[in-house]
Amino acid sequence: MPLGTLDRAPPPFFKQGPTPLTKLFFWGALSLLLMVADVRWGVTQPVRSALSVVLYPVQWLAQRPVVVADKTGEFLQDRETAQRNEQLARTQLLAQAARAGQVDQLILENKQLRSLLALRERSGITAQAAQVLYDAADPYTRKMILDKGSLQGIQAGAPVMDDAGVLGQVTRVYPLVSELTLLTNREHSVPVLNTRTGVRGVAFGEATGAPLLELRYLASNADVEVGDVLSTSGVDGVFPPGMPVAKVVKVERRSESVFARILCEPLARVQAAQHVMVVDPVGATWPERAPAERVVPANRKGGPR
16 A cells, blocks of 8 residues: 555544643633632632631531640640639638638737727728729829729729739729729829838839839838738728738838838739729728817906906
């Protein structure tokens, strides 16, 4: 058979279709078209929703080992924390029970001594609970807004405390809310008493901006040590006596100054307070002073005028 009569076209089995370059342009254009259509009209959103429903069981099963491991670690950690807190609570409960056993006796002795010395009985402390709504807009003023105001009986100047100690003092009262100025405000001060030595002083907010107090105007040789606890002295007629205020954390005795620099850390949570107690000022519970008797001056001859 002559070679010229043979068909040189490849059989249908070996036909390759469009060229690779044509396929590249086609699929690239189709991808761009789908991306534009998805951005403009969201045509692939139903497909995504269907795929997410189909693949959710697979994702859920794939995440189970990680979730089980996390839950196991959290359980063990929470169990250890709970046991430690329980032990601490039992220790504190025993200590408070021992102190509570002495309270009644101390109250009775205090009452007898005051009766013996003819001193006025101290008025009971009245307070009401409040909640911190938010901090003041200016963080440097160290103020908070409480959810109680004059309609609930809040008074300007009322002391505020939490479960650990004194937080500050109410400085402004509105009908529904009130403004609390913290102890650490540089313009705030409170008379305090060193519970170890009985030395009195005045604690001011630290001017450097740190959440500390400064015990001022104490001589450099004053008996103050790190770890001393300060409580309200009650001499100002506002804060009831005996309320815990701060703990001494630093004492600097400088030779060029007659006063010591004493820094204290507030016992109350001045940066994380949520629920507080607003205490009525001591002066509001004092009885009114009896009017002084009028003295009739005598004349020069000794008789009444």
